[in-house]
Amino acid sequence: MKSSVPLVPREKSARTLSAVDNRGGWWGMIKESFTGAWQKNVEVKVDTVLTYSAVFRCISLISSDVAKMRIRLVEMDANGIWTEADSPAFSPVLRKPNRWQNRIQFYANWVESKLIHGNAYILKERDNRGVVAAIYVLDPNRVKPLVAEDGSVYYEMGRDPLGGVVQASVTVPASEIIHDRWNTIYHPLIGTSPIHACGLAAVQGLKIQTNSVRFFGNGSNPGGVLTAPGAISKENAERLKAHWEANYSGENVGRTAVLGDGLKYETMAVKATDAQLIEQLKWSAETVCSTFGVPAYMAGVGAAPLNNNVEALGQQYYSQCLQILIESIELCLDEGLGLTAAKDGRKYGTEFDLDDLLRMDTATLIVAEAAAVGGGIKAPDESRKRLGLKPVAGGDTPYMQQQNYSLAALARRDAQADPFASAATAAPAVEDTPPEAPANDNAEAEARAALVEIYKGLR
Numbered sequence: 001m002k003s004s005v006p007l008v009p010r011e012k013s014a015r016t017l018s019a020v021d022n023r024g025g026w027w028g029m030i031k032e033s034f035t036g037a038w039q040k041n042v043e044v045k046v047d048t049v050l051t052y053s054a055v056f057r058c059i060s061l062i063s064s065d066v067a068k069m070r071i072r073l074v075e076m077d078a079n080g081i082w083t084e085a086d087s088p089a090f091s092p093v094l095r096k097p098n099r100w101q102n103r104i105q106f107y108a109n110w111v112e113s114k115l116i117h118g119n120a121y122i123l124k125e126r127d128n129r130g131v132v133a134a135i136y137v138l139d140p141n142r143v144k145p146l147v148a149e150d151g152s153v154y155y156e157m158g159r160d161p162l163g164g165v166v167q168a169s170v171t172v173p174a175s176e177i178i179h180d181r182w183n184t185i186y187h188p189l190i191g192t193s194p195i196h197a198c199g200l201a202a203v204q205g206l207k208i209q210t211n212s213v214r215f216f217g218n219g220s221n222p223g224g225v226l227t228a229p230g231a232i233s234k235e236n237a238e239r240l241k242a243h244w245e246a247n248y249s250g251e252n253v254g255r256t257a258v259l260g261d262g263l264k265y266e267t268m269a270v271k272a273t274d275a276q277l278i279e280q281l282k283w284s285a286e287t288v289c290s291t292f293g294v295p296a297y298m299a300g301v302g303a304a305p306l307n308n309n310v311e312a313l314g315q316q317y318y319s320q321c322l323q324i325l326i327e328s329i330e331l332c333l334d335e336g337l338g339l340t341a342a343k344d345g346r347k348y349g350t351e352f353d354l355d356d357l358l359r360m361d362t363a364t365l366i367v368a369e370a371a372a373v374g375g376g377i378k379a380p381d382e383s384r385k386r387l388g389l390k391p392v393a394g395g396d397t398p399y400m401q402q403q404n405y406s407l408a409a410l411a412r413r414d415a416q417a418d419p420f421a422s423a424a425t426a427a428p429a430v431e432d433t434p435p436e437a438p439a440n441d442n443a444e445a446e447a448r449a450a451l452v453e454i455y456k457g458l459r
Contacts, residue, residue, distance in 0.1 A: 155173075
């Protein structure tokens, strides 16, 4: 681990720090799905639950949808509008979180940890400036929250070389850990996974699948009973049973059996229709989907809705499932990277690009952008950028047609006694004295010359 991370002395940790009480929470295992379950060998393990297809699909779908969105560094301008920005202190760690994970892998790992364990622990690595240069997702099973007597929070980390922890045990203050958690129903510092609520349904689905595997492995033939009309000895019963299982079950299903002395073979199993096998399997998968907040059809359970409005379906999925996870990551990054405090008068934040998630079809997108430009809401270049087109000359300002008037102008018109009366045409003002004609020096000279010629003729 980097030496720039402040550590807590071991003697202080032993004297003043204590592990939090999870108040019935679980660490890696749901202890009992019901009272006395351990006595009946009913154990819900996380590793087992993750093999259920509905659980795996929900976790994979949610984590991949969050990870595929580009994380942006945004800055608030003078008008209070967040615009994308770039900073040498914060942009590099957002583009490349650490040396062995890219952006998609990192955020997928973050969300998977939160969904499976209810907690995501992110260790910060600082450079010589004290700026966060790398962030690592830690193994939740190797991290333990600690609380000091004064209420300060620390985290004890076990060895995790990929996360930068090379010592056997290290304790760091909460300022060096980004702790993203949800469903803190047992303790404010301990999150709870949705598996806590859907674990039993997942185990039921797995048992249904296991039973089906055994059934089809026996050639789709259930077990049965060999009956005889009279009493038979125990030795004969065991001999018949062993002979039947060895020759007419498993891989030997389908062979011809010859029965004598009134022996009969009767199947003994509940039919799939009587057990409502398909209905039970569908119910367990739907329960898992509802716990994770994923629409069942997106996990391959049931038919898709008849509504073909892709944008509306995406908005529903976003608001009911993804939004809380996205907002939580953004807030954790803002606080963990120190973006909430203004830097040199500049206020930064992080924001996922939702256009990568809620994409409209091409026709709808063009209609929406054309309406925004025609209504004077967007400049042409802004709409062209969203469509992946280059800016054009004169496209950097919004346009509006001339017949549209401002609300202020209409308000002044309506304030008149008769707003819709025609204004009388005012007569032009009469001038007191007629204006003097402009002097014409050429005409006056010609007149004088004519008078001279007339005078000469008279002489």
